[in-house]
Amino acid sequence: AQSVTQLGSHVSVSEGALVLLRCNYSSSVPPYLFWYVQYPNQGLQLLLKYTTGATLVKGINGFEAEFKKSETSFHLTKPSAHMSDAAEYFCAVSGPGGYQKVTFGTGTKLQVIP
Amino acid sequence: GAGVSQTPSNKVTEKGKYVELRCDPISGHTALYWYRQSLGQGPEFLIYFQGTGAADDSGLPNDRFFAVRPEGSVSTLKIQRTERGDSAMYLCASSSTPVARRTDTQYFGPGTRLTVL
Numbered sequence: 130a131q132s133v134t135q136l137g138s139h140v141s142v143s144e145g146a147l148v149l150l151r152c153n154y155s156s157s158v159p160p161y162l163f164w165y166v167q168y169p170n171q172g173l174q175l176l177l178k179y180t181t182g183a184t185l186v187k188g189i190n191g192f193e194a195e196f197k198k199s200e201t202s203f204h205l206t207k208p209s210a211h212m213s214d215a216a217e218y219f220c221a222v223s224g225p226g227g228y229q230k231v232t233f234g235t236g237t238k239l240q241v242i243p
Numbered sequence: 244g245a246g247v248s249q250t251p252s253n254k255v256t257e258k259g260k261y262v263e264l265r266c267d268p269i270s271g272h273t274a275l276y277w278y279r280q281s282l283g284q285g286p287e288f289l290i291y292f293q294g295t296g297a298a299d300d301s302g303l304p305n306d307r308f309f310a311v312r313p314e315g316s317v318s319t320l321k322i323q324r325t326e327r328g329d330s331a332m333y334l335c336a337s338s339s340t341p342v343a344r345r346t347d348t349q350y351f352g353p354g355t356r357l358t359v360l
Contacts (some may be wrong), residue, residue, distance in 0.1 A: 165351075172246075172334060172352050172353045173336075174351070175348050175349070178348070197261055209298075211309075219286070228349050229274075229349060231286075231349070232288070233287070234285050235283070235285050235297070236283075236285050
C-alpha cells in the first residue's frame with residue numbers, strides 16, 4: 130500500500146527565507162512522487178515529479194525536491210520564499226498498476242511573513 | 244487552451260437529496276479522475292475512467308456514489324440520498340495519454356464544494 134506523511138500542517142517562513150516542506154513516503158513498489166500546490170479556491174497544480182533517474186528534481190516557481198530512498202523522503206525546498214508562495218502544498222505518491230492512482234498527504238499550509 | 248472545468252462551483256443541498264456534479268476535462272484527454280477532499284485533508288481517490296469505462300471505482304465509499312462518462316468526455320458524479328458526511332470538495336482531473344501511466348501529469352479542475360445541510 131502507498132502512503133505519504135507530511136510533517137507539519139502549518140509552516141511559517143519570512144519572505145526571503147528558505148522554504149522546507151517535509152514529506153516521507155511508504156510504497157510497495159518503486160515510488161513515483163509528486164508535489165502539488167493549491168491556491169485558495171483553485172485546483173491542484175503540479176510543481177514537480179520524480180519518476181526515475183536524477184534524484185534532485187526541479188520544478189516550477191523555483192521549487193525543487195530531492196528523492197532519498199534511504200530516508201524514504203521527498204522534501205520540497207525553495208531557497209528564497211516569496212509572498213506569492215503562500216498556499217497549501219501536497220505531497221503524493223502514485224500506486225502500482227499501469228495508471229496514476231495517487232495517494233495524497235494531508236497537506237502543509239505555507240504562510241509567508243513579510 | 245481551456246483547462247478542466249467543474250460545475251457548479253458550489254452546491255448546497257439538504258440531507259437525503261440527490262446531487263450531480265459535472266466535470267469537463269481538457270479536450271482530448273482520455274483519462275479522467277474524481278477525488279474527494281475533506282476539510283483539512285488531502286484529496287482521496289474515488290474513481291478513474293479510461294474513455295467511457297470506469298477502470299477503477301475502488302475509491303467510491305458506498306453504493307450511493309456513482310459516476311458516468313457516456314461519451315468519453317464529460318463526466319458526472321452522482322450522489323444519492325446525500326448525508327452530512329458527504330460534505331467536501333469534489334475534484335476532477337484529467338490526463339492525456341491513451342493508456343494512463345503512473346508518471347502522467349494530472350490536470351485538476353477548481354472543484355465543486357458540496358455542503359449537505
